[in-house]
Amino acid sequence: MAKIAKIEVTDSNPLTSLKGFFKSLLETGELKGLMVPQHLPMKNVVMPTLVTDPEKLEGADPLAPVFPLNAAKLVGRLTRKPLHGSVAAVLRPCEIRAFIELVKLKQGSMEEVVLVGVDCPGAYSNVNYPRFAGENRDDATLKFLGSALDGGSTAFEDFDISTACMACEHPVPRNADLSIGLFGVDVNKELIITANTDKGEDILDKVGLSAAEEPGAREGAIAALVEKRTAYRDRMFEETSEATSDIEKLNNYLASCVNCYNCRVACPVCYCRECVFLTDAFDHEPVQYLSWAKGKGMLKMPTDTVFFHLTRLVHMSTACVGCGQCSNACPNNVPVVELFKTLASYTQKAFAYEAGRSPEEEPPLSVFHEAEFPEVTGGKH
């Protein structure tokens, strides 16, 4: 049975209370550091920060409706070798799921990290967040929470939270040691902290919060949100499948891609140190271009655009967590996450796998069984 505690909220400001909780986490002396998104002092940009001084948490705001990058890669960097002590990382559910994938791909370790997950009502794109928040920091976040939680609206002016978030069926963190509950909770009065593991329980005991019970409204609030998101997601799957159902349509779909590869850089699970698309294999000979052009009398340049996206699909779709950072990073508004998440749903289903679901499940392309998929070889084993 998970252990539940509550953080009292004063002055109807859950952010202040959350900062107090993070401060007390660091003050337990159990942690060497705490990774948490903060409003940076120089400009109102929210970035993950690694904090060792409990006094340096004034800007902490994991509830701001923006995440400029998926922090899973950063947690991987922090944990890829022994730290000889623990750090805590405050993450969104999709960041935890991406981190689980990275751990399975040997790009990080769960040994010395306390994962603190936060319920996620969604986030605006990097372009839209400044339009929403302006110079307001905590106030903007509180305004967002005020309207977004419990079935309210996330829309602002002519935009809404990103497509990936609208289609996200995992707004509640899984595999977190500690999870912070917002849905179905009166966040102006309290926040709910659940310890899901022994590691989480140990540190929660040291903070010394008063015990609580899960609010009765929580389960229903989560179910309603997941239902709404799932319906949006399924519509997205249908529309994307239709929009890419043959190679000509796929060409159109990707037409504005300029091969900047930002989507790959932003992808938390694309972990190769050297991507094949940056190797000599793609330093084509000048005469090669001419020869390709002669084939049809015309060659679109840059070349290899569809090849790039299809390669990413075959290499990474089984690990895709649908966080949407590919679309967030795209300078030309190619609907990348729609394509990736749609295809990922098919490939993960084919291997009865779900990215980020469990650290115990092996990535599908790293294992095999002797007798499986007879249809692939025409019924013969």
Next chain:
Amino acid sequence: MADFEPTIIAFVCNWCTYTAADLAGTSRLTYPRNVRLIRVMCTGMVDPQYVVKAFLAGADAVLVSGCHPGDCHYINGNFKARRRIKLLKEILPRFGFDEGRLRLTWIGASEGVDFAHTMTQLVDEVRALGPNDVRSQMVL
């Protein structure tokens, strides 16, 4: 469509299917010239990316062929290949590729007759499917 000659790219493993192709040759068996063999050490090294590239470059079909289960010289490369072909078969048909254009077969070193027969049959089937749309629609 009578004069359509398909191009088929076949990734064959050094130890089994390539040896079977050699045997077919030394046994003076004939099979259609539409098949371009690419010898790899093991089907387990066929990155799905190679298959994607073959299709985008206009191949009408891609065959991956290796040792029978249990016969792999690297113990389990063919099992890994099977998962990768399964993955490709989930992805490529969503973009309109006919699933029949991608094949995985096991042809052992002693099966020269089977090799020639499989190639002949494959070419007939792909000829019936017609050219891969990519040929007409891709401007790379």
